[in-house]
Amino acid sequence: MAFSATAFSQDLHVDLYAGAANYLGDLQDKNYTYNQAHFAGGLGLTYDLSPHFSLRGGAMFSKLSADDKLGRNKQRNLNFTTNLAEGNLALQYYITPLNAHALTPYVFGGIGIFHVNPYTYDTTGARFYLQPLHTEGQGFVDGRTNYKLTNFTIPFGGGVKLSLTENLNVGIEVGFRKTFTDYLDDVSTKYVDQAQLFAENGPKAVELAYRGGELKNGSPYPAPGVIRGGEKSKDMYYFSTLTISYRLSSLLSGGGGSGRSQKYGCPASVN
Numbered sequence: 001m002a003f004s005a006t007a008f009s010q011d012l013h014v015d016l017y018a019g020a021a022n023y024l025g026d027l028q029d030k031n032y033t034y035n036q037a038h039f040a041g042g043l044g045l046t047y048d049l050s051p052h053f054s055l056r057g058g059a060m061f062s063k064l065s066a067d068d069k070l071g072r073n074k075q076r077n078l079n080f081t082t083n084l085a086e087g088n089l090a091l092q093y094y095i096t097p098l099n100a101h102a103l104t105p106y107v108f109g110g111i112g113i114f115h116v117n118p119y120t121y122d123t124t125g126a127r128f129y130l131q132p133l134h135t136e137g138q139g140f141v142d143g144r145t146n147y148k149l150t151n152f153t154i155p156f157g158g159g160v161k162l163s164l165t166e167n168l169n170v171g172i173e174v175g176f177r178k179t180f181t182d183y184l185d186d187v188s189t190k191y192v193d194q195a196q197l198f199a200e201n202g203p204k205a206v207e208l209a210y211r212g213g214e215l216k217n218g219s220p221y222p223a224p225g226v227i228r229g230g231e232k233s234k235d236m237y238y239f240s241t242l243t244i245s246y247r248l249s250s251l252l253s254g255g256g257g258s259g260r261s262q263k264y265g266c267p268a269s270v271n
Contacts, residue, residue, distance in 0.1 A: 010249040011049075015058060017042040017173070019241030026187040026229035027066035027078060035070060038063040040239050044088075051097035056108065060086045064116065064237055066185060075219060076228075077211035080118040080130065080185045084237070086177070088112030088155045099163045109156040112177070117149050118186045120208060128208060130186035133201055135209035136228060137192035140200050144192075147183035154178040159243065167247040176238045184237065187229035191222045 021040035022028075028036065044058020067079035090110025098104050119129045131149060138146040159173030182188040191210065198206050210228075212218040222228075 010247070011047055012248045013046040013048075013169075013245045014248060015044040015046055015056070016244045017044070017058070017060065017239070017241040019239060021060075021062035021064060021084065021237060021239050023064040023066055023184060023235065023237045025066065025182070025185045025233075025235035027068060027071060027073075027080065027185050036066050038065065040241060042086075042239075042241075046092065046245065048098070051100075052094050054092040054094070054098075055089075056092050056110075057089045058087070060084075060088070060239060062239070064184060075212050075215070077215055077218070078120075078185075078187060080120055080187075082116040082118040082184065084114060084116055086112055086114040086153070088153075090155055098161065098169070099166055102163055104161045104163065104169075105158065106161065107156075107158040108175070109154070112153045112155050113150065114153050114177070114179075115150045116184055118184065122204070122207065123214060128204060130208065131183075133205040133208060135186060135192075135197070135205055136189055137197065137200075140196070141192055144189070147181055151179060151181050153180075157238075161243070161245065167249070169243075169245040171243045171245070172241070173243050174238065174240050177236060179234055179236060182229065182231055182234050184235040185229075189227075189229060189231040191224060191226045191228050193224040194221045196224075 018041050020034060020037040022034060022037040040060060040062035042058055042060035044056055046054045046056040048054050062084045063081060064084050065081040068074055068076050088110055089112065090108045092106055092108040095105045117129055118131065119127050121127055131147065134140065134146065136144060138144045155175055155177050157173060157175035159171050161169040161171035163169050194206055197209060206221065210221050213220060
């Protein structure tokens, strides 16, 4: 039994992630910029299946936000913030075997689940969660169902690891998240009739569905059917992180190597 636990630990790594999370959607029209990014952190485990393949799982935590004041559609004047929690499972492919050289590039892809709950603040500073306000008529306009706060995602990306020792690696990683929702930001389709929204959900829903009236010389609430967001493109988010990976066998064996890794510059035993 002790041998089995040690053998298992030789292939198991503890992973730590720290960096930034960003969002791509209707309120972020400048793709891949970091002016609205937030700190992201996470942890996970990686199990080596072979010198080239590993199975990894983990959890990531951050915030996402965006504001029309920093984009092109300033007249709309919308903004949102949400906490983000994600769990993921992915298959990782090392271009060269891990620790065969000092640098090991890799790619990964898998499946995950995440939870968000977009909110904003009104002019008095009070926080309002946006989903219950049905700002685009979700739940009472034909064809517009209320969106879910917990959804599936497809994580994919790549990175590179630097081997400091046989058991310790550091690196950088960029991981994208394809989602199947356009409501990370509560913005997707067209404006609903103002009177209908007022009748269904009250004045606060109308106030936060279009905020151009808060601006100096701002325009009134748009007519029904005017474009509010781009429903053809789903929202995304991504992480840019530094990574630290530590092989558990070092803890169980008092710091010794697993005997499977290669010193830098030496050929790997498996191509």
